[in-house]
Amino acid sequence: MSTPTTARHAAGTSDGTTSVGGRFRATTHTEPVIALGAPVASTEFVQDRLEAGGFGALLGEAEIGQVTSRLNAARTFADEDIEREAEAVYRARAGISLRDGANARSAVFVLRGEGHQDLAEAVDRLFNTRTHATPEGSTHQPVPAEDPRVQDGQVFDTITVEGTTFHRLRPGVEASTPYRLRLQTNRPMTDAEQRNLAALTGYAYKAAVRGEPLGEPERDSPYSFIVDADTTKSRVDDLGAAMSDFVETLPAMLEDGSPIRTTNQKGAGTAGTRLVPGFGEPDLRVEIYVDDAWGI
Numbered sequence: 586m587s588t589p590t591t592a593r594h595a596a597g598t599s600d601g602t603t604s605v606g607g608r609f610r611a612t613t614h615t616e617p618v619i620a621l622g623a624p625v626a627s628t629e630f631v632q633d634r635l636e637a638g639g640f641g642a643l644l645g646e647a648e649i650g651q652v653t654s655r656l657n658a659a660r661t662f663a664d665e666d667i668e669r670e671a672e673a674v675y676r677a678r679a680g681i682s683l684r685d686g687a688n689a690r691s692a693v694f695v696l697r698g699e700g701h702q703d704l705a706e707a708v709d710r711l712f713n714t715r716t717h718a719t720p721e722g723s724t725h726q727p728v729p730a731e732d733p734r735v736q737d738g739q740v741f742d743t744i745t746v747e748g749t750t751f752h753r754l755r756p757g758v759e760a761s762t763p764y765r766l767r768l769q770t771n772r773p774m775t776d777a778e779q780r781n782l783a784a785l786t787g788y789a790y791k792a793a794v795r796g797e798p799l800g801e802p803e804r805d806s807p808y809s810f811i812v813d814a815d816t817t818k819s820r821v822d823d824l825g826a827a828m829s830d831f832v833e834t835l836p837a838m839l840e841d842g843s844p845i846r847t848t849n850q851k852g853a854g855t856a857g858t859r860l861v862p863g864f865g866e867p868d869l870r871v872e873i874y875v876d877d878a879w880g881i
Contacts, residue, residue: 626662628653632880634667640675642761642879643686648674730805738808740769740872746805751874758880760828762816766790766799767874769809779810782839782871784861786812789838793831795820832873839864839871 628646631653635641644652648671655670656662672683681689693708727743727750728735735744742758744751744767751767752758768786783802790799800813821827842863849856 624660624662625657626653630662631656631667631671634664635671636879638664638668639687640668640671640683642690643683644671644675646880730809735809736806738769738771738773738806744874746811749876751811751876752878754832754873754875754878758878759825760816760832760875761877761879762824763828763875763877764813764815764817765811765876766814767805767809767811767876769806769872769874771808771868771870773807776804778864779804781861781864783810783812785838785843785863786835788843788861789835790814790831793834794824794827835871835873839869840867841865 628649632641632649635644635649635652651674652667652670655674656666659666659670668683675681675683675686689708696704696708727745728741730736730744730746735741740753742753742755744753746767749765751765754760766786768782770782774782779802783799787799790796794814794816796819797815802810802812804810816824816828819827840863842859843861844859846855846858846860851860
């Protein structure tokens, strides 16, 4: 909006067109215009609020986007609004309520913790089918391990192996409370190399997570294998931070080997040696997958 004001000029000065002698002349003053946009929610905000309510792991990335779009269209962002829209999106795909989905997820953890692995796996297969299905056409569409592309070493975000879904750890996707790990290298590995890599992985895991030893490796492709890893037996206070430490320290251990022995406790001449040698390959890369993750 423009409003007329006046400006004083000293006698004998020019206003740009005529000589003025101490007169006032009209000028223009422009007032700032402030426009306030409508409030919007981000997918990160919606994910955070759903996690606070115990539902964050039930909806995939695309579904969180749907919930966010519905909230922004309605311009309602309270927790009850978020849960209502999430319920609608989730039920349309899974056929059950958010609460039932959360209860099913909890049941899987309890069954595994009590040693009922077969029953837990059966419930988990149903649970994953109904709560972690990926929309058709998504870049995160699960790919079975027997797919020729997986057997040729191609990397996918989500791999299924005999009914278990594994999620690749990457920015935004972190380990939750996994029971199994899948490791995939960027080159084929012999059986001896696979055992060596599994042993080094076990060292890094034990140092960071401080839980039970990893299980024996089970090959699912020339490039990859799976090991049991019951993280519920960890003795650390922050499992998420411990798993992050494991992921960060593993590459160096794969290259250099297990820690150098500082004493001869394991026998004469063992000081200065390593129990498990490293690969000594700076270009060796390993993708880590878990069967339970956040951010998927």
